[in-house]
Amino acid sequence: MLGWTGTFLNVDLTKHKAVPEQYPEALALNFLGGRGFAVKILWDRLKQGTDPLSAENKLIFATGPLTGIGLPNSGKLVVASKSPLTGGYGDGNIGTLASVNMRKAGYDALIVEGRSEVPVVVYIKDRDTEFVDAKDLWGLSAFETEAQLRQKYGRAVGIVSIGQGGENQVKFANVVSQGGRAGGRPGMGAVMGSKNLKAIVIEGTAQIPLADPEGMRKLAIDGYREILAKPQYPFWKRQGTMSTVEWSQANSSLPTFNYRQAVFEKAEEIGGFAMEKIKVSNRGCPQCNMTCGNVVKDSEGEDAELDYENVIMLGSNVGLGNLAQVSTLNRMADEFGLDSISLGNAIGFAMEASEKGLIEEKIEWGDFESLKQLIKDIAYRRGLGAILAEGVRAASELLGNGSGDWAMHVKGLEVSAYDCHAAPGMALAYGTSSIGAHHKDAWVITWETKVGRASYDQVKVDHLVEVQLVRGGFFEALVSCRFPNNQMGFELEWYQKYLKAATGKDFTLEELNEISNRILTLIRAFWVREYGEKWSRNLDVPPARWFKEPLTEGALKGAALDLEKYNGMLDAYYVKRGWDQRGIPKMSTLRQLDLTEEAKQLGTFVKLTEENPPLVNTPARNTPFP
Numbered sequence: 001m002l003g004w005t006g007t008f009l010n011v012d013l014t015k016h017k018a019v020p021e022q023y024p025e026a027l028a029l030n031f032l033g034g035r036g037f038a039v040k041i042l043w044d045r046l047k048q049g050t051d052p053l054s055a056e057n058k059l060i061f062a063t064g065p066l067t068g069i070g071l072p073n074s075g076k077l078v079v080a081s082k083s084p085l086t087g088g089y090g091d092g093n094i095g096t097l098a099s100v101n102m103r104k105a106g107y108d109a110l111i112v113e114g115r116s117e118v119p120v121v122v123y124i125k126d127r128d129t130e131f132v133d134a135k136d137l138w139g140l141s142a143f144e145t146e147a148q149l150r151q152k153y154g155r156a157v158g159i160v161s162i163g164q165g166g167e168n169q170v171k172f173a174n175v176v177s178q179g180g181r182a183g184g185r186p187g188m189g190a191v192m193g194s195k196n197l198k199a200i201v202i203e204g205t206a207q208i209p210l211a212d213p214e215g216m217r218k219l220a221i222d223g224y225r226e227i228l229a230k231p232q233y234p235f236w237k238r239q240g241t242m243s244t245v246e247w248s249q250a251n252s253s254l255p256t257f258n259y260r261q262a263v264f265e266k267a268e269e270i271g272g273f274a275m276e277k278i279k280v281s282n283r284g285c286p287q288c289n290m291t292c293g294n295v296v297k298d299s300e301g302e303d304a305e306l307d308y309e310n311v312i313m314l315g316s317n318v319g320l321g322n323l324a325q326v327s328t329l330n331r332m333a334d335e336f337g338l339d340s341i342s343l344g345n346a347i348g349f350a351m352e353a354s355e356k357g358l359i360e361e362k363i364e365w366g367d368f369e370s371l372k373q374l375i376k377d378i379a380y381r382r383g384l385g386a387i388l389a390e391g392v393r394a395a396s397e398l399l400g401n402g403s404g405d406w407a408m409h410v411k412g413l414e415v416s417a418y419d420c421h422a423a424p425g426m427a428l429a430y431g432t433s434s435i436g437a438h439h440k441d442a443w444v445i446t447w448e449t450k451v452g453r454a455s456y457d458q459v460k461v462d463h464l465v466e467v468q469l470v471r472g473g474f475f476e477a478l479v480s481c482r483f484p485n486n487q488m489g490f491e492l493e494w495y496q497k498y499l500k501a502a503t504g505k506d507f508t509l510e511e512l513n514e515i516s517n518r519i520l521t522l523i524r525a526f527w528v529r530e531y532g533e534k535w536s537r538n539l540d541v542p543p544a545r546w547f548k549e550p551l552t553e554g555a556l557k558g559a560a561l562d563l564e565k566y567n568g569m570l571d572a573y574y575v576k577r578g579w580d581q582r583g584i585p586k587m588s589t590l591r592q593l594d595l596t597e598e599a600k601q602l603g604t605f606v607k608l609t610e611e612n613p614p615l616v617n618t619p620a621r622n623t624p625f626p
């Protein structure tokens with residue numbers, strides 16, 4: 001095989017043993033890499049009903065066929081597992097030198113299982129693996145851990161680690177790298193902690209086998225140059241994702257006070273231009289010339305890295321309008337290894353519960369000291385923190401009193417930073433995303449504001465499916481950063497050329513779409529297999545607040561989603577995907593995507609629809625629902 005190494009490394013933490021495994025070429029051709037490998041491995045090797053925090057769960061670190069080659073933005077990896085937060089498929093995409101080193105060590109993915117009796121660091125150097133006692137690292141933050149490991153193993157190695165959040169199995173703990181890259185929102189850090197795995201250090205020294213190394217060198221240089229020449233590039237380097245704050249405020253989609261409002265009176269103070277005033281440098285993933293991590297000085301004089309999502313979730317959503325303080329909260333999230341989006345949701349939920357008198361604790365909106373304390377309590381699972389550490393779905397089930405209506409999640413994963421009171425297309429993107437309410441698979445809200453926010457129609461469904469195939473399928477399987485494409489307009493054809501030079505294969509866009517469709521359909525099958533009888537299309541419906549409580553502030557005051565029309569779009573979405581009206585892939589769809597064996601297995605858990613006539617006919621484009 002060229003382009004792929006053709007090898008996985010199976011790491012058994014119970015036995016402290018690592019065994020390489022050659023995998024068949026068909027797997028690479030049908031699933032490409034990253035998320036594709038992850039879901040196929042989990043489907044094939046994870047027993048249905050496995051407790052996500054048990055030794056039996058598997059944690060996958062998967063790269064793609066372009067990872068580690070000197071190409072623009074190809075220094076990332078997918079970290080995936082059965083999620084302890086959602087009970088379904090979970091993953092995240094993290095920029096780290098570990099991805100580059102993994103490929104140079106000769107592996108496309110690590111499959112980690114079991115549980116070590118004592119905390120360990122797994123150290124992989126090319127074909128050798130060591131299990132190093134990590135008792136002295138347990139209890140340290142992700143930053144401290146990486147600093148100590150870097151001192152021991154040197155600057156060139158790749159390191160992914162967890163902080164105290166992962167150790168204490170906070171359900172939304174993530175995996176951290178390089179002091180500010182963090183990934184695996186649905187609790188991938190908790191899975192790592194449950195295995196007593198503090199960190200992975202990986203060092204590779206070999207060359208990745210390529211079909212056309214000379215052609216690839218030239219393409220890489222051309223690609224970097226093309227990105228540099230894009231007109232959007234200079235402003236991107238100044239603000240990265242932070243300019244979205246001003247956009248969201250202007251378009252009433254800025255989560256504020258636990259998504260009660262979509263505008264924030266102090267938005268300007270936490271926006272992109274305010275950020276530029278405290279910015280000290282840019283950081284980023286390996287092999288990137290768009291480095292979007294905005295490093296700022298926080299309120300305690302420390303470096304912190306800012307992106308739109310984490311500023312909003314630990315800023316306007318919790319009522320805090322001081323950017324230096326928001327930065328401190330973000331640094332704490334990175335140190336503890338807690339997903340900042342879910343963290344901001346959990347805290348916003350607690351503040352609202354406090355305001356409504358549902359809990360004894362008094363936590364005022366925007367109170368910096370309370371916010372800091374609550375983050376620590378969540379990381380260490382103390383008091384109210386222990387309840388919030390389970391995520392807002394579980395917390396609302398405990399609290400009752402209608403709090404489920406304003407527990408902002410889909411399938412247990414907290415909503416990321418776009419309010420959807422007036423964005424039905426984006427709401428559908430959250431409802432149908434592969435991991436719960438995250439914008440990774442489809443960020444359609446800026447497009448939606450251009451085509452008309454009020455409409456619920458086939459145009460939005462069609463666009464959403466197209467975007468999901470590209471972002472949630474192609475880029476997650478390729479594992480390349482999607483920002484060159486969706487922020488700079490770096491065309492998909494570049495990736496076809498890269499794939500040809502790496503693998504020698506000419507993938508057409510139709511073939512790549514089919515691979516994406518296969519991956520997204522298998523992810524849906526995984527959810528259905530895990531939920532079994534509990535599966536219902538209601539799981540694809542976003543939080544009740546957006547339907548029941550219209551916006552009270554701003555230009556879109558009074559706006560709310562319409563449930564009947566949303567369900568009309570969901571019907572049409574299922575038709576388009578070849579899923580039945582329960583949101584379960586039909587037998588014929590699975591067969592068409594070469595998932596026949598998977599269909600047989602899924603059929604033992606739920607009754608599959610063979611080829612039902614669709615409940616609704618796909619209306620002509622632009623036809624409103626219902």
Ligand code: PTT
Binds near residue numbers: 184310475
């Ligand atoms: C991602 C999610 C996001 S999405 C952000 S900010 W964003 C938050 N970042 C966090 C953080 O930081 N620290 C922390 N403790 N928790 C955080 N949680 C949130 O995690 C990230 C970039 C960004 S910044 C985005 S959109 C793009 N995401 C990509 C993706 O998903 N796939 C892909 N092929 N390319 C992508 N490029 C961009 O990468 P999750 P990173 Mg991330 C500090 O992790 O679980 O996927 O959730 O990995 O290396 O930091 O890059 O406005």
Ligand code: SF4
Binds near residue numbers: 073095283285293
């Ligand atoms: Fe990483 Fe940002 Fe570069 Fe993408 S653009 S590779 S997220 S630094």
